[in-house]
Amino acid sequence: MSLSLALPSTSLASTRPVSKVVVSPLPLAAMLDHHLRRSSSQDRVLGTLLGIRHEASNEIEVRTSFGVPYQAQGKGSITIDMDHHKALLDLHHKVNPREVVVGWYATHPTLNSFSALIHNFYGSESSPFPAVHLVLDPETLAFASYVSTPVGTTQRADQVAFVPVPTELRVHAQERPGIELVTSNLTSLKSSAATASSDTTIDPSTTIALTTPLATLLTLLEKVSLMLDSVLSYVHKVNLGQIKPNEKVARALLETVGSVPVNAVTSLSKSSSSSSSSSNGNANNASTSFEDEFNAHLADVLMVSYLANVVQTQTEISSRLNLLV
Known part of the structure; x- marks a missing residue:
């Protein structure tokens, strides 16, 4: 109708x-x-x-x-x-x-x-x-x-x-990393297209490869590392009295620290309370435990992504077969 x-x-x-x-x-x-x-x-x-x-x-x-x-x-x-x-x-x-x-x-x-x-x-x-x-x-x-x-x-x-x-x-916090990734790729593509249109020949080295999930994860981890360095610098300056502390920033840091996995916090607390002779070994164990937990979570994410791609491929094949029938 x-x-x-x-x-x-x-x-x-x-x-x-x-x-x-x-x-x-x-x-x-x-x-x-x-x-x-x-x-x-x-x-x-x-x-x-x-x-x-x-x-x-x-x-x-x-x-x-x-x-x-x-x-x-x-x-x-x-x-x-x-x-x-x-x-x-x-x-x-x-x-x-x-x-x-x-x-x-x-x-x-x-x-x-x-x-x-x-x-x-x-x-x-x-x-x-x-x-x-x-x-x-x-x-x-x-x-x-x-x-x-x-x-x-x-x-x-x-x-x-x-x-x-x-x-x-209005971009929510959960959507911001994806939006930044898409907009950065669009900016790179526009600059590459402008360069290609201005030149008579196209240099293969100027082509932009599609980012893989691992490359995207590496980029995000590098951004997180820079943010952590900025936070540590801020806390150090506050402790030295160089800058005035901000209650909102302190509350946000407290909430962020509270979101760290419990296993990692427990392991780190045990390592800090032990003697100096065994502190290095406990710290290594805590780091290994956190790394194992992170790798297990990453494996789960990759498995879900793989299964989603398999289901999508199966759906596309089924739809094409239905068209043939």
């Missing part, structure tokens, strides 16, 4: 002010992936935004998105695949029932003649709350959010003005 949107007179839902729109990296990545898979006849793609509303602050937090097929039918008419929208929405509610429809997105920096019609449809989906329209520029990765307000004496679906809303990207 599909829904055809034309230009009839339609009453608009009562709007409530939206103070801010907060977007996480996951829906933006899904939008870019959807845009790359679009048809050659389309200059943009659109889809549904899912998230939660904070009634106290009037903020909308966009957490997920999925694409919705559509077909433009001349001037003033567009068809949206309602079955696809409803099916994906029902599946998502089975996993995250708290996330509701908060608006829609389009992968183009400008609005077109269909924006008001599509926004009117998503306004009915998010009623009685206003729908948010998120536009993403796939070239510059810039994005902005809009809400609609009626214009004119008669309330019609096409007589609205899109008012910008403050929008920000």
